[in-house]
Amino acid sequence: MIDIITASLIEAVFAAIAAVGFALISDPPKRLIFFTAILAAAGRGVRYFIIAQYGIGLSIATFVAALIIGFLGIFMANKLRCSMEVVSFPALLPMIPGLYAYKTILSVVEYGKVTELAAKQELIVAIFDNGITTVSIITALAVGVTIPLLIFYEKSFTMTRKLKK
Numbered sequence: 001m002i003d004i005i006t007a008s009l010i011e012a013v014f015a016a017i018a019a020v021g022f023a024l025i026s027d028p029p030k031r032l033i034f035f036t037a038i039l040a041a042a043g044r045g046v047r048y049f050i051i052a053q054y055g056i057g058l059s060i061a062t063f064v065a066a067l068i069i070g071f072l073g074i075f076m077a078n079k080l081r082c083s084m085e086v087v088s089f090p091a092l093l094p095m096i097p098g099l100y101a102y103k104t105i106l107s108v109v110e111y112g113k114v115t116e117l118a119a120k121q122e123l124i125v126a127i128f129d130n131g132i133t134t135v136s137i138i139t140a141l142a143v144g145v146t147i148p149l150l151i152f153y154e155k156s157f158t159m160t161r162k163l164k165k
Contacts, residue, residue: 001053008049015044015094023090032087035076039091043069047095059136062095066144074148088145097137104130 019040023033047065050056056064073088080087107126114120 004049004052007052008045011048012041012045015091016041018094019091022093026086026090028086028090029082032080032082035080035087036090039069039072039076039088040094042072043091044094058133059140062137063140063144065095066092066141067147070145070148073145074152084149092141092145095137095141097134100130100134100137104134 016037019036020033023036043065046068047061050061069088069091073084076087077084104127107123111123
């Protein structure tokens with residue numbers, strides 16, 4: 001259990017670093033970068049913990065992590081008086097399935113070169129396995145971060161407004 005928690009914290013730290021890099025690309029207000037790092041760390045750490053501790057699949061764990069990022073993003077955006085997207089979207093980027101997408105494209109290219117039937121069958125399986133994993137993770141990220149925005153739809157219009165005193 002301690003090993004899983006330690007590994008989750010390491011995942012969280014590296015996700016926070018990556019999220020800061022992604023956030024800096026879009027040039028947000030500097031006060032928001034720290035909160036983007038917190039969201040990324042929470043999401044990636046929880047995703048790793050769920051997978052390691054409970055054996056839940058990558059797509060479902062990503063969906064749960066995206067939900068957490070979405071709900072925390074709504075809360076932080078309300079407190080910081082900014083758009084939820086500015087804080088949440090860079091936090092999602094460290095969970096993009098780049099390796100699976102790369103393996104899908106690599107298998108497609110290899111499929112065009114191979115002439116043996118057995119090798120083609122293996123590559124077809126790899127294409128579909130990695131491709132479906134890529135699509136399901138991206139869908140989980142998009143749906144997971146959108147659900148809190150839809151739940152708090154009315155609130156999302158007032159987040160950037162100043163409070164009347």
